[in-house]
Amino acid sequence: DQQVKQNSPSLSVQEGRISILNCDYTNSMFDYFLWYKKYPAEGPTFLISISSIKDKNEDGRFTVFLNKSAKHLSLHIVPSQPGDSAVYFCAASLDNYGQNFVFGPGTRLSVLP
Amino acid sequence: DTEVTQTPKHLVMGMTNKKSLKCEQHMGHRAMYWYKQKAKKPPELMFVYSYEKLSINESVPSRFSPECPNSSLLNLHLHALQPEDSALYLCASSPAGANTEAFFGQGTRLTVV
Numbered sequence: 345d346q347q348v349k350q351n352s353p354s355l356s357v358q359e360g361r362i363s364i365l366n367c368d369y370t371n372s373m374f375d376y377f378l379w380y381k382k383y384p385a386e387g388p389t390f391l392i393s394i395s396s397i398k399d400k401n402e403d404g405r406f407t408v409f410l411n412k413s414a415k416h417l418s419l420h421i422v423p424s425q426p427g428d429s430a431v432y433f434c435a436a437s438l439d440n441y442g443q444n445f446v447f448g449p450g451t452r453l454s455v456l457p
Numbered sequence: 458d459t460e461v462t463q464t465p466k467h468l469v470m471g472m473t474n475k476k477s478l479k480c481e482q483h484m485g486h487r488a489m490y491w492y493k494q495k496a497k498k499p500p501e502l503m504f505v506y507s508y509e510k511l512s513i514n515e516s517v518p519s520r521f522s523p524e525c526p527n528s529s530l531l532n533l534h535l536h537a538l539q540p541e542d543s544a545l546y547l548c549a550s551s552p553a554g555a556n557t558e559a560f561f562g563q564g565t566r567l568t569v570v
Binding site for chain 2: 375380388390433446449
């Protein structure tokens with residue numbers, strides 16, 4: 345049973361426009377959420393995170409929104425750039441003597457010039 | 458130094474071989490992780506070490522044996538693997554405690570023949 349879901353396997357966006365990547369989770373015990381970006385044959389790179397006590401966190405072009413009641417979060421990238429093309433993983437964590445990061449299946453973002 | 462270094466980058470091994478994957482970080486992180494990632498799938502947690510003690514073992518077969526010799530090093534000993542164990546093995550580290558992000562290494566691409 346997938347605890348973290350990303351229902352869009354892929355997304356294409358024009359350069360300069362907004363990219364919105366969505367993520368849903370089922371475990372209400374998750375208390376910290378993260379977005380990672382991954383290029384082929386590389387490890388995931390941390391992008392941005394949000395604690396369950398917040399509903400928004402912003403870092404440059406990246407903003408993460410959290411709706412706890414809906415168990416939903418989203419990553420907004422504005423403006424999108426061709427270098428943003430990658431697979432984006434949503435992850436959630438439980439602090440359990442060392443965190444158990446649970447990853448969603450990923451969304452492949454293609455930013456078209 | 459914000460790097461997690463994994464060696465080797467690529468490894469081909471036979472089903473009767475014994476090999477080890479190595480991971481090193483010098484960020485002072487006290488939690489270290491092994492993840493396994495198959496093609497077009499998210500990373501799946503295998504083991505978590507917290508303060509050099511194994512805190513999470515996600516029901517991983519005994520042919521995978523983790524070791525944490527000190528706070529900077531994490532090994533994964535491999536023995537009698539199967540072809541289906543071929544995958545990208547990712548090491549990560551994070552500060553111990555709640556609400557922190559994990560930093561990933563580049564991974565070891567393992568092929569079992």
